[in-house]
Amino acid sequence: MKGLILAGGTGSRLRPITHTGPKQLIPVANKPVLEYAVEDLRAAGITDVGVVLGHKGREAIQSFLGDGSAYGVDVTYIVQGNPLGLAHAAGCAREFVGDDDFVMYLGDNLLNRGVGELVEHFESGDYAAAIALQHVDDPGAFGIAEVDEAGDVRRLVEKPDDPPSDLALIGIYVFSPAVFDAIEELEPSWRGELEITDAIQSLLDDGLAISSHVVEGWWKDTGKPGDVLEANRLVLEDLDPADDGTVEDGAETTGRIDMHEGAVVESGAVVRGPVSLGAGVAVEEGAYVGPYTSVGAGSTVASTHVENSVIIGDADIDASGRIVDSLVGSGATITSADEVLPDGQRLVVGENSDIKL
Incomplete structure (x- = not known):
């Protein structure tokens, strides 16, 4: 066959x-x-x-x-x-x-x-x-x-x-x-x-x-x-996580976390699974990555609350707001703007986008 x-x-x-x-x-x-x-x-x-x-x-x-x-x-x-x-x-x-x-x-x-x-x-x-x-x-x-x-x-x-x-x-x-x-x-x-x-x-x-x-x-x-977000949630529910990354002292991690080679959860960051962190991902101090989130290879998450989202890869996210229920394309940059932020953002972001929140 x-x-x-x-x-x-x-x-x-x-x-x-x-x-x-x-x-x-x-x-x-x-x-x-x-x-x-x-x-x-x-x-x-x-x-x-x-x-x-x-x-x-x-x-x-x-x-x-x-x-x-x-x-x-x-x-x-x-x-x-x-x-x-x-x-x-x-x-x-x-x-x-x-x-x-x-x-x-x-x-x-x-x-x-x-x-x-x-x-x-x-x-x-x-x-x-x-x-x-x-x-x-x-x-x-x-x-x-x-x-x-x-x-x-x-x-x-x-x-x-x-x-x-x-x-x-x-x-x-x-x-x-x-x-x-x-x-x-x-x-x-x-x-x-x-x-x-x-x-x-x-x-x-x-x-x-x-x-x-x-x-x-x-x-x-x-x-x-x-x-895509629902499929990500379903797969993460059953995922047998890898443990190929690094959790620094002072980081807070709970639940199942799938860490690919070179992924780092830095001191002062919080990750609550189920979560998948691709190769080379950095979750920096002050960042929160919540349940049902996948962060693609080469991405950085800093000073941001991300939950129930798919970040495809090579993204740079450093915004003081909350990103929820979002699909973020490869190479996207998300930073804070000077305006008062709403309580949460719902995004579908294409590749190589440059967004200020």
Whole structure:
């Protein structure tokens, strides 16, 4: 079995962060989202991985993954070009997949329990596809599956007014090569895209069996700033912290703190976990880094209260206010202004920004 990670898309909902980089490389707990997908595939025994790229962010993703050997996989890059839908992206991988079955994984998704159980469901019978599902509170906002008592899919409905269930497709699939013939027969939807739900429904219409698996644990699509912060919180809750940094005498630390090589919590600083401090991070005297915060490599936090935030890296934060629920881009500088500060700041800050608070 092969793996296929979709890493195209424009990341429009994460602007300005994605003006200068792909959304799949935004870090959660100081690890790019894309890396979690690669790890999930490898954990399921899948080491031959295709990565579908769009026009934007191609070089950055290729530079990050390389040939895949650093992550225990063999990576092949496939260029989709214009984003014409998930089914179009899958169709671009036909030559790479060949006659093999494959897992298709949206590169901005995070799963608590990986893809192993979904693969097992697919391999347990004579299925043309298997889809990962999760119960949701607002099924009208998702593609919804109607399944029978055995979990086999009866039909799919995209954002229904009258949902047949609360089981939403979450963007993880297993396919046999039969899906490629279905994709070739598709017509663009009203969005001008080739929809993967239409391809799966075509397999059903042809009498082929589709399995489903309801995902245990949490799932997160990291497509918006709030989703990134929520994913960061969820991962930090379960993180097995590293202890490769230094806590100086006179520093106050409590809870689980994930410290990468060269990270320093200086005397007079306070860090309360769960927190992740990337390589070379300095938390200086007078700074407070509170729960559910990830500070990216090379960043400095001084004289500032930061909580429930993701600082992507190489940032310089030295402001007398409070930064909460914020996503701060790489290379950003945040300092104090002369004006009276409000009690807290909510920020989404793009790369190389220079902000005075």
